[in-house]
Amino acid sequence: MSSSARRIAHLDMDAFYASVELLRYPDLRGQAVVIGGGRNAVPEDLPDGTRRYARLRDYAGRGVVTTSTYEARALGVFSAMGMMKAAKLAPDAILLPTDFDAYRRYSGLFKAAVRSFTEQIEDRGIDEIYIDLTDIDGEARDVAARIKAAVNAATGLTCSICVAPNKLLAKIGSELDKPDGLTILTPADIPTRIWPLAARKVNGIGPKAAEKLAAIGIETVGQLAEADIALLQAHFGRNYASWLAEVANGRDERQVVVSSEPKSMSRETTFERDLHPRGDRPVLSEQFTRLCMRVAEDLRRKGYVGRTVGIKLRFDDFHTVTRDLTLTAHTADGATIRHGATECLKRIPLERRIRLLGVRVSALIPAADQGDDPAPVQEELRFDAEPDSPVFR
Template sequence: MAETRRIAHLDMDAFYASVELLRYPELRGQAVVIGGGARHQPVLLPDGTRQFSRLRDYVGRGVVTTSTYEARALGVFSAMGTMKAAALAPDAVLLPTDFDSYRRLSRLFKAAVAEIAPHIEDRGIDEIYIDLSEHPEETRALALRIKQAVRDATGLSCSIGVAPNKLLAKICSELDKPDGVTIVSYEDIPSRVWPLAVRKVNGIGPKADAKLAALGITTVGQVAAADEALLQEHFGLNYASWLKRVAHGQDERAVVTSHEPKSISRETTFERDLHAKHDRVALSEIFTRLCQRLGEDLARKRYVGRTVGIKLRYSDFSRATRDVTLPLPTADAAAIRRAAGECLRRVPLDQRLRLLGVKISALSSMDDPGLDLSATPRPRQGELFADL
């Protein structure tokens, strides 16, 4: 199989945690968990040292945003309940999230990469794909130069995998973390990819992993060797065919250098369950703040949207969503707040709430010459702070 492409996947190492270690270098080498609230901000003591919150003192319903590699060695990973994490690593330091800083460092590392290799697909705050196919420089030297540029711009390390396609590049960027460079060819698949657990393949989730395990298939190599009829029997024709292709390292997806989002959202999980009646003031403030931040996101990304929606998760983990389509697109926080309030009046509010979210979709670019925002209604400012 001809290897005409060189696709890199760059993944920042424990990104949020690493940003915090820039701020608090005395925590290097320690188990640190990111995901606390404002009350977990470190306290500066009279002697100039800092006093940090510990995971053992946490009480609430939050989840871990990320953790250092030392905390991961103790079993603490992202999306884990913080109370569960406290049982595993009670002495770990707990820090609040600071998304403004994470976004700032994200912009810096992406700009540094673009100076060297501009064909970038943005995959989130801490990872990108880079098409290096037309770059004249030798692969390893180029990867090392990109890594150094990221470090010079941010003070942070990253890991890079380079392969003939996006599937393999993403897999191999994880093989030598942290601060690694891994280059994989098709010939390397049997030795580097087939021994890996099937869950290492992006697109094989927990349910598929469990079904494969029940068939005695736990590695990528076993998927490659599996009888296709057996896979079709348990997964259907399309997914079975996809499993066989990815197990052999086949992926024709292009690096997409421009991406239009389908929606933009903001949501928050409460430290404790809140009730619409008894916690009306707190919920109204949170609701308004989410709409304000959503408006800021739209303005920064230069989008307007027509469909505003809400998402609720109740204390029993059931969910409710509602949306409304506006006559004209908007990026105005007050208009979003008013539309989201209309949605909120259409859902049951007799249970306590765990999560509240606001979303806007049917997006258009503010720079679209055919877009006319002059007639967009502007609600009175007082409506922005209306009660739930």
């Protein structure tokens, strides 16, 4: 089937973690709220029936922002930003702790609501999915509106959804009219709605790639679509240049992958700035541990255990390296995954700044089939605490 005949939706929950918290604390609606605090950020119920909330200015530590409300984002506070930096931008913002149990519960509710329409769903994480609507009767806008209404009825939350000919355009489109957006994109909309966007709005073009494009005079998707392929190849290599040319013109033939037996689960993050393996060790440690814990949470939530742990590093020169390690037993334990990922890390010379870090667990089996695998070994969570470790050269 040609991409023009397909109807692919991308559904993204609006400020998901923060929105779940606002259901619990409705008095915070309309305020700048940051999620990512620890126990000290738990609201205090006062005798007069009011609550005392922690403020971002009082935070001390090396944590990162999990998410923020749109009011906090307007002040420059975004997910994965260091808390101390966020505190300088929005010192009066309310700080709340994360509650992943609640987020997983609401994630299950919104996905169940969508499955009442179709099982053709690709799960992309706790707060977003792709949906193949090709075989669902009705106008795209009507179907999308009904899905949004079902999600709201099930959760009390809003989502933004875009229906487009492919996953690429659907992903971009779901951001265009947030929050509570409903967007329809066709190939005819590419020049007016996609080409004016900054190149970094395309999923897969990160901050560093956007900088390299800007250095050769390409800042928008439209300029990328008009760029000479030889110029792109000279700066990005043949494969990445070919991909850039395709996505700039809105072409993407990937299918919505509906699989009940995933082969792997992974989490990765691209840093706001390239991090030095030694100089930025505390930030790397925080992010590395967080990724391992998130993968472990994904495994447990979906009922799987894995035996092969892998890491992915992309350096400031765009060189990407992966390493894998097979464990002695299947696991969904975050500390065990962290230990295996650290062993993988030790096999990579860290001589350049790091722009992307990822953790993956593969060789999955259902947790119910784990049998008599030995219990996971609890390991201390650290990111090479020894200053003279050969991991950092």
